Amino acid sequence: MIGGAQRYLEAARQAIERHGGGWRGLRAVVVRSLKVVRALGVAGFVNRLRRAGGQAPTLAPVTHHAFPEPLPLAQVTQRVGVMAHVFYADLAEELARDLAHMPVPYELLVSVVDEPAAAQVRQHLSSLPLMSRLVVRVVPNRGRDIAPLLVAFREEVLQLDLVCHVHTKKSLYTGSEQSAWRRYLMSSLFGSRDRLAWLLGMFAAESRLGMIYPESYAGVPLWAHTWLSNADVCEALAARLGFAIQRGRYLDFPAGSMFWARVDALRPLYGLDLRLEDFPEERGQVDGTLQHAVERLLACTVQRGDFLLGILPQDGALALATEGARNWTAAFEMDLATRVRLSAVDAELVTVDIFDTLVTRPFLTPEAARAHLALRVEQRTGATDFAALRERAETRARIEHGRDPTLEEIHASLAQLRPALGDAGLLTLECEHEALMLRPREGMLGALAGLRDKCVAALSDMYLSTETLRRVLPAAVSAAIDTWWVSCETGRRKDEAQTWQHIAAREHVAPAHWLHVGDNERADIQMPQLQRLLTPVHVLRPAALLDVVPALRSLRHPGGDRAAWPEQLWRGLVANHFAALADRDPARIAPAPRLTAESAGYAVLGPLLLDYLAWLHRVARETGIDTVLFLSREGHLLAQAHAALMRHVPEAERLRGRYLLVSRRAAGMAAMRTDEDLAALLGGSYTGTLRNLLLARLGDAALASVASVLDARLAQEVFLPDMHAQVMQWLAPAVPALLAVAETEREAYLHYWQSEVGDAAAMVADIGYAGSIQKYLSRMTGRPLGGAYFALRRGAHQLQGLGWAMARHHDGREQDHEASPILQHDLLLEALLAAPSGQFCRFHSEGGERVAEFAPMELDARGVAVLERLHRGALDFIEDAARIAGPDIAHLQFDPQGVTTPLDCFASGQWQHDGWLTALGTEDAFTGRGRVVPGR
Incomplete structure (x- = not known):
């Protein structure tokens, strides 16, 4: 109870501060509270207080569900009804033809606006x-x-189990009158008796199915699948329904508000107890009313009740998806420069939004960028609540100045809230943080470069003044802008109609000669259209791609906008990369992402390596390790990424990274001391000749030492493990010679080990699996070693007593199954991480010098070139992340399964390649499988 009271008091205090603080803020809160009581009643006011004292949950997306087959019509026992709003009574006859397909008994509830319409309805629908x-x-x-x-x-619907809601729609989203949209929706929901039987059978078969509706009609633009002018009303309604909307996300809803629904899934909406008077009088509103808000909340309400959406495809097929396509491919029909150039043909003035349009941040949301800034502030001042304080300061400054405040005004307000922060240099720190983050959106700059005969102005709602913007923006961005219209200076926002009218007058430009370009669906797209400007250019902000592009949706974090800043950093960088691809070459995104080698390195390998290395550094600190041995060959890229990361970390000198020349063959042979060791080296699967088996597992020196003894056997075909005992019998006479070779190789390798590792506290770092090389090294050196791996199989139990081992993504010693993407796609990951060199075989002495021997290079020139581009992309990702995180690398803790999602997407074919992956095929001599092509 005490904790609850404290939350209410804190909510009240913040509300007062948001409304200006002091007596003025208190008076504003009291007045608003009285209005809420009048609107919602005392009980509703108390519920609102409770919500204010906590944080409402957001909806986690369900991207896939395996629906069962529909039950036969005879097993559909639900009470069924149809609720039809017949505003256009001349369509009653058409409605009757659709309803005639109903295959089960049903109730028909019809609303009309006058008695003549009621008579027409009864005439056509009574029989x-x-x-x-x-x-x-x-x-x-x-x-x-x-x-x-x-x-x-209300009462009639609540007595049903299933209800279909339809109406006599005549208008398209743009307001033009036609019937195609209505016929599309009605055909999807009532197309035939068999279709209706299938729909009703699905509700009977899947108890969690809450709503079925058609995919958005082709005329509904992608940007309409956002909250638009309805955000405030939707936010208030959602709060009453017990969840929070995410304003920046794309959403599914039955555009046109026609659907089949399980009544229990809609019941929360009826719990709102809406009255007819709550809805506005009809004035031809196109958006922003209570009815528009409810339409957008229909699907959210269903999902909030743990019911599933079932979205029918546009092609009429009888199939259901849990998330819609939203006409997304239309946004990728041409590159950004072409779209802007064509749209600007009749333009004299081109205005451009700044954030997410001209420049990008590395985080998915501004809130995540602010959270990272808050960490920097905490490190400098010890203040742990900077993000909340700054938000309150911005709200107070907005009320005080009656407009969007400048950054200077926000920090002045912050100093009033917390005087100790006033002299901490936080204004400068925030500007430096902005400058560090911002990167040009090259596609947009290229588009503006083709508009040299146009006046180009920046038009943005923000707290950075023109002077500050010119300081923090990349020079190329500032140079592209002729005029600046910034809300904190002008006092005018893009989401206000008067702003557009004011600028048109000031710039002496007619709306028909004014093009606006931006990413905000409400302020940058809907508002210019309502003001009759040229059709605006919608530039998808990078974060939106994770909602819009189906193959990228698995990159979304379940926590949505509330995900921690490290999660939003890696996902944001990947989103920015895909946005750059879409701007330049949209065919690489639609209909499915098609990655270059550089893009695969950046988006697939980069996040995985960053997560692993950040974890590796934590393991090193916790275990007192000062030297990390990156095992060849996969360690080639790991070592480079580690070096890149360490350049941004203060403790770089403490944690050394070494690329260790080693292989299973080299370490296993050098560690062999008995015939039992030999038997272990020849374990596992193999198909091929005995000669090739000995060459692959023991090396050419070992083969040469026993050739004379086994000459007649070397061409014999061997099948392991079936012939393991027989092979050991054949090799019995050659064991002394093999052990002699092993001793020679061991002596040479220990000299190398001493020069590279010595007595340092070391651990090996590798993809993993069974830890065999760690085992061999430990036996060879006579000292226990640590091992940090991507994944381990059950076979890693062999390390018992030889040192410790940890796995970042999967540890088969502790888990019963091996469903890890690392293990499922091991060959692909090995190919992506391969080194541009042959496999290390052994050391030998030559003229008193130690010489490393390598097997022939397995990749041809094309393969090496592909590998270089792939690794360059991965290192670019590491550099981009390290540039932002810098000394905060220690705070980079990701969801270890989340960062394997790109690997899963690439391996499964959701993300494709254009042939380059085949160049990374290699010979699998160890098992005798021949050439292995990754991804097949």
């Missing part, structure tokens, strides 16, 4: 087959089709 009840009700023309569903027929 429909299987209709058990007809209720026609005249309702006021408020709330369009939504108010009749939730208010006028």
Whole structure:
């Protein structure tokens, strides 16, 4: 109870500060509270207080669900109804033709706006087959089709199990009158008796199926799948429903508000107890009303109740998806420069948004960037609540100045809230942080470069003044702008109609000669259209790609906008990379991502390596390790990435990284002391000749030492493990010679070990699996070693007593199954991490010098070139992440499974390549499989 009271007091205190603080803030909160009580009642006010004292959950996306087959119609026992709003009575006959397909008894609930319409409805609908009840009700023309569903027929609908909601829609999203959209929706929901039987059978088969509706009609633009003008109303309604919307996310909803639904899934909406008077009088509103808000919350409400969406495809197939396509491919029909150039043909003025349009941040959301800044502030001042303080300071400054405040005004307000922070140089720190993060959106700069005959102005709602923007923006971005319109200076925001009218007057430009370019669906797209500007250019912000592109949706974090800043950093960098691809060459994104070698390195390898190395550094600190041995050959790239990361970390000198020349063959042979060791080296699977087996497992020196003894046997075909005992019998006479070779190689390798490692506290770093090389090294050197791996199989139990081992992504010693993506895609990962050199074989002395011997290079020139581009991409990702995180590398803790998602996407074919991967095929001499091509 005490904790609850403290939360309420904290919520009240923050509310007062948001409204200006002091007596003025208190008065504003009291006045607002009285309004809430009048609107919601005392109980509603108390519930609102409770929500204010906590954080409402957001909805985690469900990207896939295996729906069962529908049950036969005979097993559909639910009580079924249809609720139809017939505003256009001339369409009643058409509605009757659709309803005639109903295959089960149903109730028909019809709302009309006057008595003549009611008479027409009764005339056409009274004699429909299987209709058990007809209720026609005249309702006021408020709330369009939504108010009749939730208010006028509330009690009737709540008595049903399944309800279909339809209406006589005539307008397209743009407002033009036509029937194609209506016919598309009705055909999807009532196309035939068999179709209806399938839909009803799905509800009977899947108890979690809450709603079925058609994929958005082709005329509904992608950007319409956002909150637009409805965000404030939706946020308030969602709070009453017990969840929070995420304003920057794309959403699914039945565009056109026609659907089949399980009534239990809609029940929370009826719990709102909306009245007809809550809906506005009809004035032809295109957006922003209660009915528009409810339409966008329909699917969210279903999902909030742990029900599933079932979205029908546009092609009419009988199939369901849990997340919609939202007409996404239309946004990728041409490159950004071409789109801007064509759209600007008649433009005299081109205005451009700044953040996410002209420049990008490495984080998915501004909140994550602020959270990282807060960490820097905590390191400097010890303040642990900077992010919350700064938000309150910005709100206070906005109220005080009556407009978007400048950064200087925000920090002045911050100093009032916490005087100790006033002299901490936080204003400068925030500017430096912005400058560090911001990178040009090259595709946008290229587009503007083709508009030299146009006036180009920056138009943005933000807290950075023109002077500050010119300081923190990349020079190329500042140079592209002729004029600046920034809300903290002008007092005018893009989401206000007067702003557009004011600029048109000031710039002496007619709306028909003004093009706006931006990423915000409400302020940059919807508002210019409402003001009759040229059709604006919608530039998808990078974070939106994770909602928009189906093959990228698995990159979303379950916590959404509330994910920790490290998670938003790696995902944000990947999103920025895909955005750059889309700007330049959209065919690389749609219909499916098609990666170059550089892109695969950046988006697939980069996050995985960063996560592993950040974890590796934590392991080194916890275990007192000062030397990390990156095992060849996969360690080639790991060692380079480690070096790149260490350049940004203060403790770089303490943690040494070494690329250790080693292989299973070299370490195993050097560690061999008995015939039992030989038997172990020849374990596992193999198909081929005895000669090739000995060459692959023991090396050419070993083969030469026993050739005379085994000459007649060397061409014999060997199948392991079946012939293991027989092979050991053949080799018995040659064991002394093999042990002599092993001793020679051991002596040479120990000299190398002493020069590279010596007595340092060391651990090996590798992809992993069974830890065999760690075992061999430990036996050879006579000292226990540590091992830090991507993944381990059950076979890693062999390390018992030889040192410790940890795995970042999967440890088969502790888990019963081996479903790790690292293990499932091991050959692909090995190919991506391969070194541009042949496998290390052994050391030998030559003229008193130690010489390393390598097997022939397995990749041809094309393969080496592909590998170089692939690794360059991975290192670019590491550099980009390290540049931002810098000394905060220690704080980079990711979801270890999340960073394997790109590898899964690439291995499964969701992310494709254009042939370059085949160049990384190698010979698998160890098992005798021949040439292995990754990804096959």
